[in-house]
Amino acid sequence: MLLKYQEKLPFTEAKNIHSRIETFISDTRAKKRYFQKRKLDTEEILSYLLKRDLTFKGQKTNYATHNMHAFAAKFPPQLPKLFINELTTTGEVVLDPMSGSGTTLVEAVLSNRYGIGTDIDPLAVMIAKVKLSSLNISETVKVANSVLQQAKKRFSHITDAQLCEFYSPETTFCFNKRNRTCEII
Ligand SMILES: C[S@@+](CC[C@H](N)C(=O)[O-])C[C@H]1O[C@@H](n2cnc3c(N)ncnc32)[C@H](O)[C@@H]1O
Numbered sequence: 001m002l003l004k005y006q007e008k009l010p011f012t013e014a015k016n017i018h019s020r021i022e023t024f025i026s027d028t029r030a031k032k033r034y035f036q037k038r039k040l041d042t043e044e045i046l047s048y049l050l051k052r053d054l055t056f057k058g059q060k061t062n063y064a065t066h067n068m069h070a071f072a073a074k075f076p077p078q079l080p081k082l083f084i085n086e087l088t089t090t091g092e093v094v095l096d097p098m099s100g101s102g103t104t105l106v107e108a109v110l111s112n113r114y115g116i117g118t119d120i121d122p123l124a125v126m127i128a129k130v131k132l133s134s135l136n137i138s139e140t141v142k143v144a145n146s147v148l149q150q151a152k153k154r155f156s157h158i159t160d161a162q163l164c165e166f167y168s169p170e171t172t173f174c175f176n177k178r179n180r181t182c183e184i185i
Contacts, residue, residue, distance in 0.1 A: 045086050054079060064106055065131040071101035071124070080104040084111050102128025 056078040061067065066077050084094055084107055094108035099117025101124055108115030109132065119125050163172045 042087060049083065049086055052082075054082075064110060066103060066106060068131050069101060069127045071127060074101055075103045077103050077107055081107045081111065084108055084113060088113055099128055100124045102131045106131055 056076040059076060059078050061076050061078075063077070066074075080094075080096075080103055084104070088094060088111075090112045091114070093114045093116060094104060096104040096115070096117045099105055099119050100121075102115075102117060105115035105117045105128060115132070117125075117128055119128070160172060
């Protein structure tokens with residue numbers, strides 16, 4: 001399965017990439033020189049970056065959509081962000097072939113790169129897609145309200161005491177703020 005996110009990249013950037021590629025194709029020697037230089041630079045930067053402390057202890061990891069869903073062995077977002085920013089420039093493509101919940105792809109988009117991800121696990125792909133989808137806020141609020149109304153109708157006969165058997169007091173409080181019988185701990 002393939003995930004591709006390019007909505008946030010401005011059109012002018014996409015045009016620039018296209019014209020740069022065309023120039024490369026028409027000048028093979030320049031193309032070769034560019035990639036040779038780029039390879040050298042990349043290796044130097046990589047060896048420098050890999051010597052750094054890459055634990056990012058104590059740094060915030062819940063910004064943007066990163067904490068939307070739990071996922072095993074997630075990167076701290078600062079990790080892909082560092083490599084993306086040091087090794088690529090605006091408008092370039094970032095590929096994560098085992099993208100999991102899409103941390104790298106979210107960071108690629110936040111840094112105005114194209115993010116392409118693949119993963120063997122359909123759940124991982126779904127989580128990543130959700131984290132990368134832009135929402136129409138008013139449409140989302142409309143749908144959420146309709147779900148809420150349906151749920152209220154369907155579960156109106158359930159008492160707070162019954163809810164308390166299954167849910168924590170905090171959750172029960174959220175279900176029914178006005179008629180609370182559970183203590184908040
Ligand atoms: C440690 S997780 C990646 C987590 C990701 N960096 C994040 O922050 O969410 C490794 C991922 O590799 C995927 N994977 C393992 N073998 C794979 C394969 N052969 N092809 C594609 N994906 C694979 C797994 O499904 C899993 O989602």
